[in-house]
Amino acid sequence: MEVASAGGIEVFLGDLSVSRDAIWESDLGRGYWLGSILDGTVSVEQTRFGRTCWEPGSAVAFYTSEAIQVQHRALKDGNLSAVFVRIPDASIDDLLGEDGRRLLESDHSCRSDPCPGVISAIAWQMRASTLTGIARRCFLVAKALECVSQSIQQTQKRCPLRSIAPRAYAWSARDIERFYEARAILLDALASPPPVAELARSVGVNARKLSDGFRDLFGEPIYAFVKNRRFEEAKRMIEAGEHSIGHVARTMGYQQQHFSTEFRHRYGVAPKSLRAKQSRHTED
Missing domain, CATH: 2.60.120.10 (Jelly Rolls)
Structure with a gap:
């Protein structure tokens, strides 16, 4: 190299x-x-x-x-x-x-x-x-x-x-710890994430503070974070070829048809086409 x-x-x-x-x-x-x-x-x-x-x-x-x-x-x-x-x-x-x-x-x-x-x-x-x-x-x-x-x-x-103005650094160390705790909870429950109010209570802050702090610290609203991580994980599962498209959709909390439409809009390729492409790579 x-x-x-x-x-x-x-x-x-x-x-x-x-x-x-x-x-x-x-x-x-x-x-x-x-x-x-x-x-x-x-x-x-x-x-x-x-x-x-x-x-x-x-x-x-x-x-x-x-x-x-x-x-x-x-x-x-x-x-x-x-x-x-x-x-x-x-x-x-x-x-x-x-x-x-x-x-x-x-x-x-x-x-x-x-x-x-x-x-x-x-x-x-x-x-x-x-x-x-x-x-x-x-x-x-x-x-x-x-x-x-x-x-x-x-x-x-x-x-x-x-959207990531310096006020992100105005949060206390304890606040930032809570925001990261909320993020970890969301990552563990991508298919069925808790409502923002419930999530806020579980980490000891109010919903507005969690929403503002989460956006400041991670650069996107909570709902966008969940959706983006869902599809990133779904894409990984499809590329790995370990589960059917229907199983991946259900795991991520979607009906298969809705999931396929959203996936195509996001990545420019249908889930089945991506699966077939990965299969060809593996066989080569």
Whole structure:
């Protein structure tokens, strides 16, 4: 793997020959990670974000405030090629400022980037460069910042700074602990989450305070958080191929027809089509 770093940003260019079902692990340090898969298909399971499938053309982005362990499993024989960019946690304030840190900390998902075509094109430029030495390092870091700017722009559209204003930091440590407790309760009951009033009572705050604090801390209202996590988990279950579409829908609290419609609107593909696609990947 080639590694280049300068000015508080790190670039990783990796090419690896893998066999189907080969498994390996890696540890990712704290900070903001952005990557593009250029060749190969791999199932990735992270201790914090769960399981996802990375394939050619996909771009992934996430922020983690703590080191996380990642397990990879190759889904086919052949070459695995990817470009990853990291802004270490200690460099975020210098590169992106206080607003940038708040923006990244508000996004608690490992998402497939909304502009993978742009990110992928830049990643291919990085891989194809024939520059050497200092010139190559400058080029790679400059392109890495271009990738980051594209990803940050999309994050700003989803989580505008006005929704994560500095007042999020006005909550007491005890309040923040309660908001995280409420979040954990919701994650344990995605199919049938408690009403906001009941959830608020269970963590010892009133409903208005919980709603405001939850939005400030996690960047989205409670109902949106539940819906987004439901579909993220549903997508993971479908990609894993462990249950029928009907079972996944019921587990997430939906009728199958309604679930399929919502899933298609969200991901641009029907659940059955995604299941079939994953089955083909597994068979290859």
